[in-house]
Amino acid sequence: MKVAFFLALTIAGALGATVAAALGVEPAIFSGALVVAFVGLAGAAASAAIALHAPDDLTEPRVQRGPSAPSPLPDEAVSRGTFGKLWFAAIGAFAVLGLVPVISLARKPGRRSVTGWRAGVRLVDAENKPIARDRLVNGGIETVFPQDGIELPDAPAVLIRVPPYLLPAAGNAPAAAAAPDGYLAFSKICTHAGCPVALYRHESHELYCPCHQSRFDVLNGAKNLSGPAPRPLPRLAIGVDAEGYLIASGDFDAPVGPDDWDRRL
Amino acid sequence: MIVPRVVSWLDERLGTNAGARYLLKKVYPDHWSFYLGEFALYFFITLVGTGIWLTFAFDAAGTNAYGSVLELANRAHPIGYVMRQVHHWAAVCFVAAILVHMGRIFFTGAFRKPRELNWMIGFTMLALASFTGFTGYSLPNDNLSGTGLRIAYSVALSIPVIGRWAASVFNGGDTFPGPLLTTHLYTLHVYYLPIAIATLLAVHLFLVIYQKHTQFVRDPRVVVGRRFWPDYALRTIAVLGSTAAVLALLATFVEINPIEAYGPYHPWIATNGAVPDWYTAFLEGALRLGPATEIKIFGHPIPPVFWPGLVLPLLVFLFLLAWPFIEQRITRDLAWHDVLDTPTQVPLRVGVGTALIFDGLLLTLAAADDQTSAALHLRLETLVWVYRVLLLVGPFIAGALAARIAAELRARIRESAVYPSDATTIVRNEQGGFEEEEPQPA
Numbered sequence: 106m107k108v109a110f111f112l113a114l115t116i117a118g119a120l121g122a123t124v125a126a127a128l129g130v131e132p133a134i135f136s137g138a139l140v141v142a143f144v145g146l147a148g149a150a151a152s153a154a155i156a157l158h159a160p161d162d163l164t165e166p167r168v169q170r171g172p173s174a175p176s177p178l179p180d181e182a183v184s185r186g187t188f189g190k191l192w193f194a195a196i197g198a199f200a201v202l203g204l205v206p207v208i209s210l211a212r213k214p215g216r217r218s219v220t221g222w223r224a225g226v227r228l229v230d231a232e233n234k235p236i237a238r239d240r241l242v243n244g245g246i247e248t249v250f251p252q253d254g255i256e257l258p259d260a261p262a263v264l265i266r267v268p269p270y271l272l273p274a275a276g277n278a279p280a281a282a283a284a285p286d287g288y289l290a291f292s293k294i295c296t297h298a299g300c301p302v303a304l305y306r307h308e309s310h311e312l313y314c315p316c317h318q319s320r321f322d323v324l325n326g327a328k329n330l331s332g333p334a335p336r337p338l339p340r341l342a343i344g345v346d347a348e349g350y351l352i353a354s355g356d357f358d359a360p361v362g363p364d365d366w367d368r369r370l
Numbered sequence: 371m372i373v374p375r376v377v378s379w380l381d382e383r384l385g386t387n388a389g390a391r392y393l394l395k396k397v398y399p400d401h402w403s404f405y406l407g408e409f410a411l412y413f414f415i416t417l418v419g420t421g422i423w424l425t426f427a428f429d430a431a432g433t434n435a436y437g438s439v440l441e442l443a444n445r446a447h448p449i450g451y452v453m454r455q456v457h458h459w460a461a462v463c464f465v466a467a468i469l470v471h472m473g474r475i476f477f478t479g480a481f482r483k484p485r486e487l488n489w490m491i492g493f494t495m496l497a498l499a500s501f502t503g504f505t506g507y508s509l510p511n512d513n514l515s516g517t518g519l520r521i522a523y524s525v526a527l528s529i530p531v532i533g534r535w536a537a538s539v540f541n542g543g544d545t546f547p548g549p550l551l552t553t554h555l556y557t558l559h560v561y562y563l564p565i566a567i568a569t570l571l572a573v574h575l576f577l578v579i580y581q582k583h584t585q586f587v588r589d590p591r592v593v594v595g596r597r598f599w600p601d602y603a604l605r606t607i608a609v610l611g612s613t614a615a616v617l618a619l620l621a622t623f624v625e626i627n628p629i630e631a632y633g634p635y636h637p638w639i640a641t642n643g644a645v646p647d648w649y650t651a652f653l654e655g656a657l658r659l660g661p662a663t664e665i666k667i668f669g670h671p672i673p674p675v676f677w678p679g680l681v682l683p684l685l686v687f688l689f690l691l692a693w694p695f696i697e698q699r700i701t702r703d704l705a706w707h708d709v710l711d712t713p714t715q716v717p718l719r720v721g722v723g724t725a726l727i728f729d730g731l732l733l734t735l736a737a738a739d740d741q742t743s744a745a746l747h748l749r750l751e752t753l754v755w756v757y758r759v760l761l762l763v764g765p766f767i768a769g770a771l772a773a774r775i776a777a778e779l780r781a782r783i784r785e786s787a788v789y790p791s792d793a794t795t796i797v798r799n800e801q802g803g804f805e806e807e808e809p810q811p812a
Contacts, residue, residue: 125448129448131445132451132622134448135449136448137622139452139614139615140618140619146608146610146611147607147615149611150604150608151605153600154601154604154605154608157604159601160596161595161596162594163595164397164592165396165397165582165593167593167708168582208535216534216538258545258546258637259545297662297675298520298675299546300517300640301517301639303638303641314640315641315740316521317654317658318739331751333661333662333675335673335674364673365528365533365534366670
């Protein structure tokens with residue numbers, strides 16, 4: 106009786122789900138019908154198993170599978186001594202040959218850094234609009250790109266405006282010279298694992314990576330303060346063009362993103 | 371009826387009835403913990419079923435991967451919504467089920483001779499399942515998984531000597547994200563990895579049948595239990611039905627991986643408090659706790675992500691893969707074992723298992739150290755150091771403590787078996803009844 110009830114549930118649920126799918130109703134109704142179908146199936150199987158009252162006492166002998174008896178056939182001459190070793194060497198040679206197609210899949214150097222930054226390139230926002238020198242207030246932050254280069258992988262930089270009087274006090278002379286109106290720019294790609302260093306704490310002038318919590322000191326050349334990042338964020342020196350828009354005075358001062366074996370510093 | 375005719379048609383040509391009869395009448399031992407692996411099996415079957423459907427909805431060329439998944443995330447598409455949600459839930463449950471199943475195998479010593487090979491196959495499947503999960507989670511090209519891929523790319527780059535080759539094979543280009551990245555992930559996720567898992571699964575199940583199932587203490591010369599058909603088959607159908615019911619429930623009422631909230635991947639966007647699927651969280655935690663030092667060998671840098679991102683998981687993998695042999699070395703026990711240990715009876719295994727679980731949980735917890743430090747009003751740097759110390763010292767303390775408890779439990783059981791302290795003697799009297807004998811003064 107119980108089994109019949111649960112099987113009826115299964116049939117109702119499965120057909121219900123089919124109808125629900127055909128009518129294109131809410132996922133909750135379709136899925137609810139599925140749940141009914143599967144609960145019915147589980148219930149039917151479980152109550153049938155209980156109804157069987159099968160005692161847990163059947164036995165089956167265990168067999169020890171190994172070791173095999175030695176073969177009565179004689180070993181062939183080709184598998185002995187030097188021949189055997191040569192067979193293995195031949196197979197090994199094919200394995201070495203197999204490395205060729207594997208290596209050919211990757212082209213060395215296998216990594217290129219495309220920043221798009223050169224002297225004179227305008228800083229733009231995510232809509233490719235140039236950044237005027239009055240864009241940010243002190244403590245402000247914006248993600249910037251080289252003009253027409255928003256999708257370039259190593260291009261993203263953070264533009265931060267700090268009160269200019271803080272910069273000489275930090276004792277970082279080139280920082281002040283290349284920071285018109287207190288504007289500073291650093292690569293947004295973390296030197297640890299390549300995440301975007303997206304957060305800025307303006308009271309402590311720290312950039313903060315949301316992935317692995319590296320902190321960088323903005324007033325001190327984005328030096329890595331704590332967290333797993335091994336080196337400072339590369340710095341982008343900036344200037345102002347004749348029309349009052351921010352421009353780069355060159356590329357980043359260090360390679361962008363995490364290092365690798367072939368990147369000598 | 372059609373079924374008997376098909377059966378005898380096949381038997382006339384192939385002689386299949388003998389084998390079928392053997393399989394249907396095979397005796398399986400029954401214990402609740404033996405069903406854990408079956409949950410994993412049914413999650414896998416669900417994954418293959420829903421996954422095949424999803425291949426027809428996904429833009430594998432990668433030009434509109436995000437958009438094609440976004441359509442499925444829309445509740446106006448009920449089938450697509452349920453398919454995708456069930457698929458993702460089944461994936462996270464699959465890895466969990468394998469892990470719990472392996473815990474059972476580990477603590478009961480089911481991996482001992484002659485079943486070392488099946489332990490290694492099972493453990494390889496766990497690694498493959500995690501990797502398949504990661505490639506699938508990365509396919510929609512949403513911002514959360516894209517950031518995860520960027521981290522994985524950095525880890526691949528960090529390998530000494532061959533880093534650039536490895537990263538470029540995976541990335542399919544010289545800059546991240548490479549033009550072939552989605553296509554590579556898709557091929558891995560849909561062909562190579564699931565076929566590898568399915569093949570290993572077939573060998574795994576064959577070996578369970580061929581070597582027969584282990585069992586808690588009963589007669590070691592025989593398997594004691596019930597027949598496959600109909601007793602055991604009904605039980606396993608009940609497991610299948612309840613697995614599917616739970617997945618359908620979760621899929622509808624608990625949204626997982628809402629990519630519509632994350633947005634498409636852009637290398638310059640990241641959000642705070644983002645966490646990956648649970649089984650990769652321990653790696654994320656390890657990356658957060660890892661040192662910042664970049665060592666140099668002949669002027670070549672070894673980036674800091676190399677140690678926590680690659681060396682650590684590789685060492686854990688090799689250690690667990692080799693565990694049956696390590697244990698044999700320690701215990702010098704090379705005997706044939708069809709009978710399971712009660713978990714608390716083997717202090718060594720309890721200690722090692724507890725130590726591993728401790729570090730696994732700690733690293734997973736460390737993947738949320740920013741939220742934890744905010745909630746506890748602790749400086750993040752302080753918390754990181756607490757975790758680092760706990761990571762290195764904690765497993766020894768937790769392991770030793772657990773081993774000690776197990777040793778005491780074992781001693782107590784042995785004592786009570788030899789001479790129970792509260793033992794009394796029951797004697798039968800002349801009327802046929804039973805009475806307790808008065809304790810004799812010592």
